[in-house]
Amino acid sequence: MSATSPLLKPDWRLFGRRSGRTAPTRWLALAIGIAALTVMPVVSLVVIALTGVSDNWAHLISTVLPESVRVTALLMIGVGLLSAVVGVVTAWLTASFDFPGRRFFAWALVLPLAVPTYIAAYCVTEFLHFAGPVQTTIRDVFGFATRRDYYFPEIRSLGGAILILSSVLYPYVFLTVRMVFVMQGRKAADVARTLGASPFGAFRRVLIPMARPAIAVGVALALMETVNDIGAVEFLGVRTLTFSVYSTWLNRGDLAGATQLALAMLVVIVCLVLVERWARRDQRYTIQRGDKPAEGHLRLSGWHAAGAVLACALPIAFGFGIPAIILGDYALKRLDQFSDPALWSALETTVIVASCAGLVTILAAFLMGYGVRITGSKKLLTLVRVGSLGYAVPGTVLAIGILIPLAAFDNALDAFLRAEFGVSTGLLLSGSGLAIVYACCVRFMAMGYGSMESGFAKLSPHLDHAARTLGKSPGQTLTAILLPLMRPALLTGFMLVFVDSAKELSATILLRPFGFETLATFVYASASRSAFEDSAVAALLIVLIGILPVLALTRSILAKAQ
DSSP: OOTTSGGGOOOGGGGTOSSSSOOOHHHHHHHHHHHHHHHHHHHHHHHHHHHOOOTTHHHIIIIIHHHHHHHHHHHHHHHHHHHHHHHHHHHHHHHHEEOTTHHHHHHHTTGGGGSOHHHHHHHHHHHHSTTSHHHHHHHHHHTOOSGGGSOOOOSSSHHHHHHHHHHHHTHHHHHHHHHHIIIIIHHHHHHHHHTTOOHHHHIIIIIHHHTHHHHHHHHHHHHHHHHHOOHHHHHTTOOOHHHHHHHHHHTSOOHHHHHHHHHHHHHHHHHHHHHHHHHTTTOOOOOOTTOOOOSOOEEOOHHHHHHHHHHHHHHHIIIIIHHHHHHHHHHHTTGGGGGOHHHHHHHHHHHHHHHHHHHHHHHHHHHHHHHHHHHOOHHHHHHHHHHTGGGGSOHHHHHHHHHHHHHHHHHHHHHHHHHHHSOOOOSTTTTSTHHHHHHHHHHTHHHHHHHHHHHHHTSOTHHHHHHHHTTOOHHHHIIIIIHHHTHHHHHHHHHHHHHHHHHOOHHHHHHOOTTOOOHHHHHHHHHHTTOGGGGHHHHHHHHHHHHHHHHHHHHHHHGGGO
16 A cells, blocks of 8 residues: 555644644655756756757767667667566466476576676677687587688677677566566466466466566566666677767767767657556556465476476576676686785775765665655655656766766856865866766665665554654654664665666766776776776676675565565
8 A cells, every 4th residue: 555545644743733734844845855866967968958069960860860779779679578588487487387496596597687787798708709618619519610611690799789688687577577476376377277278378368467567667677777788788889879878978079969869868768668657557466465475386397397497597597607607717817816906996996886875875765755654745755756767767878967067066166166265176076986976876766765665665654653642753753663674675775776886887987087996897998908808806796796685685575485
């Protein structure tokens, strides 16, 4: 039940208000301030795009934009379809059947989430390259001498990008769909089978329609990550809209043209969000409190069991196994890199940036969530949701929208202090890591607020009322009662934001000051010099940073499904 339901609206007389309908203005002002800071990059982007003049716009619209739109559309279609197929099939197998390794696959299928897309692209390319183990084995077995003696698909292509991105993004679909199958799917499938349907018939005619909202959510998340990617597509030679924005700004020096391309990209993202919501406009599924997974699984044997094992093992091997093998092999050959001061400096910077982003995001999300809880205001809830839209905006787009207002503020502050006190502050915000922290907070606010909203939804509003009748102020109620109960949600939200901030590349590349290196930019710099193996230790550290939080989150989500 939502926080705005009449049954859950607080009695404002208990909070010392004169009117039972008036929301505390301080929480409304706080939410407006946070939402304004979150929306500011998008507003800035629109203003610059509409007022700027680009000398290259005719060239961009005639050559760059059509091809970038075509490639981006094909990439999104491919990743969306492949991620949906892999995620839905593996979720169905692990939720409905019993076969060797099912319990292992139930959590291992989420491991690719710990691998950034750009690292997956580098590793899979090395694995399938002409000099890699796969093609080397083919030549040795069949006696081929040159590449022209046999056919092997080109991995650095649009098809390769679809395969690689899908291999690390399908867990978004797997997680959302599997929970539906576990909580309601097996019961519905059992009913369908008593009416004569085969297991596959029940899957096709009952489970798929039931899971459509979850599929739409998972695919939308995967596609947003696809549009946001820059490291993988650049390395694979796929010129998407994101890469075109980056190239137009830095390579051509055309900020106005870059913002106009970014605005076109933002339109694509908004259309994606609207399509996702339209697709599930009449689709609803609920899990009642106290619902438990259906008992029993249909046991598979013979080639059916072998097929299920293969279907679950291949995504793990491709999305996590290959990167782990490649990175481990390169790292073992370069153990001396562990004594490189630059590596440890990049690690320290990564941890600091990710920690700051996690703390600030969770604090802002917690304050907004509590504001929604104690006011029950639909207007406030709308503002909060607007402030959580940053996840739909690619990092490259955010970087442009953030840099301009921060630079304007820095210049205005510097000019004022020079005139009044003779002191120069320089680029106080835009010339430091604060801009990167700000970008991560805006981009991952949806994750933080989603955790807070879920946590608050589990706490009865009667806790607030009881505390107020015992003389506790709202602040005392928050710190003494609600905050301890919200600890799991706070930790979950922090882990999510921390992991994604540690992997963030596109915004970091554009916003980082001179000499500012994170592990992501450290890997990107080596790959840009065609020396990815020299950054294997840094890439391995990024994966290790993500594994433990991903496993902890997976265990909490899937524990009741085992």
